[in-house]
Amino acid sequence: MRAMVYRGPYKIRVEEKPMPTIEHPNDAILRVTTAAICGSDLHLYHGLMPDTRVGTTFGHEFIGVVEEVGSSVRNLVRGDRVMVPFNVYCGSCYFCARGLYSNCHNVNPNATAVGGIYGYSHTCGGYDGGQAEFVRVPFADVGPTIIPEWMDSEDAVLLTDALATGYFGAQLGGIVEGDTVVVFGAGPVGLYAAKSAWLMGAGRVLVIDHLEYRLEKARSFAHAETFNFAEYDDIIVEMKKTTDFLGADVVIDAVGAEADGNFLQQVTGTKLKLQGGSPIALNWAIDSVRKGGTVSVVGAYGPIFSAVKFGDALNKGLTLRMNQTPVKRQWPRLFEHIRNGYLKPNDIVTHRIPLEDIAEGYHMFSAKLDNCIKTLVIAHPS
C-alpha cells in the first residue's frame, strides 16, 4: 500500500509499505478515505517528539471503510463507513472505565503518562497512523463509530480530533454565563474552541494569533473579537486593557508546543529541543487570565520539562485544567450541534490534497502558506 513515511525532521515521503494485518482479535483494518493533517503532526514533523522513528506513518485524524475485522469484533463488519477517534483505547482499564479514554493504560507500553494515539510516535504507543491507504485500528468494538447517513464526510473527519478537542477545551474552562474567554491560537482547534465557548454562554470571546488570515476566519466563523499580537508591543497589557484591567475569566491555550512570540523560547523549545516545546502561549494564558480564573490547555506539548511561569499561576490562584481529549465522549452532543446547525465543521477546510502530494502539504501547513488553515488528505476518493 501507499503511505506517508517519516524520513527525519522536516522530511517525509510517500512510499510502498506492507499492508497492515490483524495483530489482535479485536483489530480492524480500515481502507482510509480521508485523513487530515493536524497542527500537532507538525511537532512530529519538526522532530520535537521523542521516539519518533524513521519509517513511521503519521495521521491521527481519519475516516474510512472497514476492510477486514478480527475474530472477536462484534460491532463492525466489512464495508461499514466509520470515523475513528484519535485515541487508541481498550475500554476496560481503570481510566477507560471512568471515561478517561485518552489516558488508557492498556495500549501504550512506551509511556504511562500518555495513552495511545495513532501515528504519534512510539512515545504514544508506536501505532501507524491514517495518512495512508490502509490502517490498523485496535479495539474496533470500542473506538470507531459508524458515520451517520446525514453526516458530511469532511465533518466526520474533523470530529476525530480538531472539533472534539476545541469543544473539550471550552468545557475545561468551566465557562459560566457572561464570562470573558480568551483563546490563544486561531488554528482549527482554537477556532472550534472559540465557537464552542459561545455554546457554553460566554459573554465575550477574544482570539489571539499573528496570522491575519486566520484572525479573519475567527471573526467570520467564530464571531470573535480578534487581536494580532504582532501588532502590539505587549499583548498581555492589551488583554488587561480590554478587560478593564481585570483579566479574562477563562483562557484557552490552543497553540501548544510551537507557539510564536518569543525568540528565545522558540530556539530552545522547537529548534534545539531542550524543552517540551516553547510555552509562550501557556505563559501568556497565565498572564492574561484574571486572579482566580481558569486556564484550559488543549495545545499539545512534549514530555520534556518546559519553562512555564508556575509561580504566577500559584500566586494568582489559578485553576489549570488540561488533557488529551477523550474524543468519543464528545460525539453524541457534537452530533446534535451539527444537526441543529450550531456548528459547521468543514467551514474551516482550506485545502484538499491527494496522498501523493502530502510532503508539499506538510510544508505548506508548517510554513503557513496559501492561507492554509486545515488540509484534508484524500487517500481513496469516495
Add this chain to the structure above:
Amino acid sequence: MPSTPYIANKPKDIPTPDELRARIPGWGVDFDPKDRPSYPKEVFDPAGTGAHWDYPEEQQNRECRERSIEHERLTPVFGTSAPLHGVSGAIRRYAYRYSEGRAAHWLILIFADRVDAWVSHGKSLASLRPDNPITETGVLSEGRRHGISSRLGKRRADVNHAWLDPIIVAGPWVAAGGVAVVAVRTLARRFRN
C-alpha cells in the same frame, strides 16, 4: 471613582443574553454543565465503552518489545510500526532503562531519533531510492503555494526564526560533507608523504 477590579462590580461591557442569542447561533445551549459531555470529569461506566472483556486478550509477538519501567508489565496491545533496530535501537533500549521522570530518558530518545535519521539517510544513498531533500521537504510548495506573498508585508511573528529551519535541515549534511573533505585531504596528504 476607580472601576473594576478596584471595586467589586463586574465589567460593564458584556452584552446581554438576549443580544448574544440573537447574534450567535446556539448561544448558551450548553450553559448547563450537565449538557457538557466531559462533566463531571470522571464517570464510572465500564459497560458503556463497548469493551466485552475485563482484561483484553494479549497481542502476540511480545518478546523484545521495549516498555517504560513505570509499567508493571507489557500492555496487552501495542503498536508495531517501527521495531527497535540497529544503532538507534540500541540507544533507545538504553533510554528505556530510565523512567519517564528522568530527563535522561527523553534526551537520549531524541538523540536516538537523530541517529536514526542520519543512518537512514546514509543507507538510502546506497539504495534504489535515495532521499531527495527537494521533494521530501516539500519545499517546491514555496512556488506553488505563494511562498513570497504569504509572508511579504504580513508582519508574521515566525519570520524571526524560520530562517533557522534550512540550517537545521541541511546543517548536519554540510558539516558531515566538510568533515569528509578534510578527512580525504588529510589521508591524501599522508599518502603522498
